[in-house]
């Protein structure tokens with residue numbers, strides 16, 4: 608379960624908020640003065656961040672890091688076929704598997720700016 612740490616902009620009090628999933632909206636409220644003017648802090652226990660937290664971030668399509676993980680390439684396509692109860696055409700399957708190995712299809716490669724500089 609992810610824990611977000613927030614700092615109150617009114618009284619600087621810090622509050623940790625448990626959230627059910629990384630995609631849940633978080634309505635942080637200061638435990639000291641009740642202000643909702645909270646900013647999220649980068650967690651101070653980053654060194655001991657659990658593997659599941661890392662995966663939670665990487666499995667969140669709204670995260671800017673999502674597509675940094677090649678295992679997520681084509682996942683939305685997989686989900687789409689799965690949700691329709693269809694088997695993925697082997698041509699698409701091969702393309703996704705290839706992309707995960709770093710073999711980008713031509714059209715996709717053009718959408719990956721500065722991929723060599725990362």
Ligand SMILES: [Zn+2]
Nearest residue numbers: 615618637640
């Ligand atoms: Zn406060």
